[in-house]
Amino acid sequence: MENREVYVVDDSADHRLLIRTIFNKFLPNYHVRFFQGGKELYEFLILQSSPEYKGRRPxxxxxxxKMPAIDGYELLKLLRQTPDNDVTQWRTLPVIILTSSGTESDxxxxxxAGANSFIVKPMEFEELRFLLETICHYWLDYNRLPTVNTELNVTS
Incomplete structure (x- = not known):
């Protein structure tokens, strides 16, 4: 699959290490890139939106x-407002909220704002491993996204 890159945005170094361990040991077929916060990812996405960018796409x-500077909710809104281009459709790119807060208002x-799924972080390692395996298999292996015509800005 060409879009097997997973971006994980979490301000907790411990949680990033735990997720990195799961991907390295149990999900080696997926590439994962970590970001410490919303601001870091958004700055990277601006770079990635350039036609000259030749790296992997998410x-x-x-x-x-819950993150400082740009929190997950604000980043989600920014992602969904980013114009689609020939290689990345920001409006339909799957975004999963994985957080410790599960309030109805959140x-x-x-x-x-355009989340595809909202999941409260499991507390047990095995539950998190199973969850990440399920998320990756579903969204990257089985799910099919629409193609987007960037000139007309309509789904074809």
Whole structure:
């Protein structure tokens, strides 16, 4: 698959290390890139939106909600407002909220802003491993996204 790159945005170094361990040991077929916060990812996405960018493109973003500077909700809104280009359709790129907060208002806000899924972080290692395996298999192996005509800005 060409879009097997997973972006993980989480301000917790411990959580990033845990996820890195799971990907290295149990999900080696997926490439994962880590970002410490929303501002870091957004700056990278601006670079990536350039036609000259030749690196890997994301197939999935896993996003923490509570982060300093640009939190997950604000980043989600920015992602969904980024214009699509020939290689990345920001409006339909799967974005999964994986957070420790599960309030109804957070859930409602995230879905209204364009989240594809909202999941409360499991506390056990095996549960997190199973969850990440399921997320990656579903969103990167089985799910099919629409093609986007950037000139007309309509789904074809």
């Amino acid at each position: 197939g999935l973003i896993i996003l923490d909600l 859930i409602d806000k995230c879905y209204s």
